Amino acid sequence: DVKVTQSSRYLVKRMGEKVFLECVQDMDHENMFWYRQDPGLGLRLIYFSYDVKMKEKGDIPEGYSVSREKKERFSLILESASTNQTSMYLCASSYGTKGQPQHFGDGTRLSIL
Amino acid sequence: QKEVEQNSGPLSVPEGAIASLNCTYSDRGSQSFFWYRQYSGKSPELIMFIYSNGDKEDGRFTAQLNKASQYVSLLIRDSQPSDSATYLCAVNSPNSGYSTLTFGKGTMLLVSP
Numbered sequence: 001d002v003k004v005t006q007s008s009r010y011l012v013k014r015m016g017e018k019v020f021l022e023c024v025q026d027m028d029h030e031n032m033f034w035y036r037q038d039p040g041l042g043l044r045l046i047y048f049s050y051d052v053k054m055k056e057k058g059d060i061p062e063g064y065s066v067s068r069e070k071k072e073r074f075s076l077i078l079e080s081a082s083t084n085q086t087s088m089y090l091c092a093s094s095y096g097t098k099g100q101p102q103h104f105g106d107g108t109r110l111s112i113l
Numbered sequence: 114q115k116e117v118e119q120n121s122g123p124l125s126v127p128e129g130a131i132a133s134l135n136c137t138y139s140d141r142g143s144q145s146f147f148w149y150r151q152y153s154g155k156s157p158e159l160i161m162f163i164y165s166n167g168d169k170e171d172g173r174f175t176a177q178l179n180k181a182s183q184y185v186s187l188l189i190r191d192s193q194p195s196d197s198a199t200y201l202c203a204v205n206s207p208n209s210g211y212s213t214l215t216f217g218k219g220t221m222l223l224v225s226p
Contacts, residue, residue: 030212040218041218042201042217042218043157043216058213090157094212096212097211097212098205099143099144099145099205099206099212099214100145100212101145102147102214104156104157104158106155106156107155
């Protein structure tokens with residue numbers, strides 16, 4: 001089974017802090033994704049990566065950056081956290097280039113105070 | 114703008130009935146279609162995928178795809194209270210050149226005992 005592990009299940013940070021969310025997958029997948037999910041807005045893609053050191057902006061990249069130094073690890077960075085970044089953050093991974101299924105981690109519920 | 118549309122629900126069915134969940138998509142070039150189940154406070158879990166027109170069955174679940182009508186559905190037979198969840202439809206985005214998916218906002222299913 002695919003295992004996608006997110007470093008924290010719940011996280012509370014303060015406005016202006018730099019926040020790191022970590023994600024690790026164990027299936028040698030090329031593709032990794034960061035989403036946020038908010039009530040009524042569904043899943044929105046923040047950033048994705050299709051290879052080590054490669055990254056692409058999703059639909060809502062503003063206020064976020066990412067890092068992929070190793071194939072199995074994809075980090076989401078909130079450079080200066082704001083209250084409107086309070087959300088559920090979901091990491092996913094997949095293989096290939098033809099729309100294979102994505103497998104999700106358990107999610108990180110992030111609160112910015 | 115690629116779109117995936119789902120009725121938000123809730124769809125209420127009695128235990129033992131057939132639940133029918135529907136999804137339409139706008140990108141005619143899409144080739145991969147997925148159904149995810151998401152329990153409240155949890156992350157999405159892949160339950161079905163379909164690539165070809167017609168029906169695909171897996172236990173109590175049947176996915177149906179009609180590419181001409183740009184329509185995909187999920188049937189759940191003998192619905193159980195444990196099936197109560199939000200069901201997300203996802204469709205691949207081939208024109209993006211990457212292995213991204215577009216998600217609908219989900220349909221909430223409530224199965225009453």
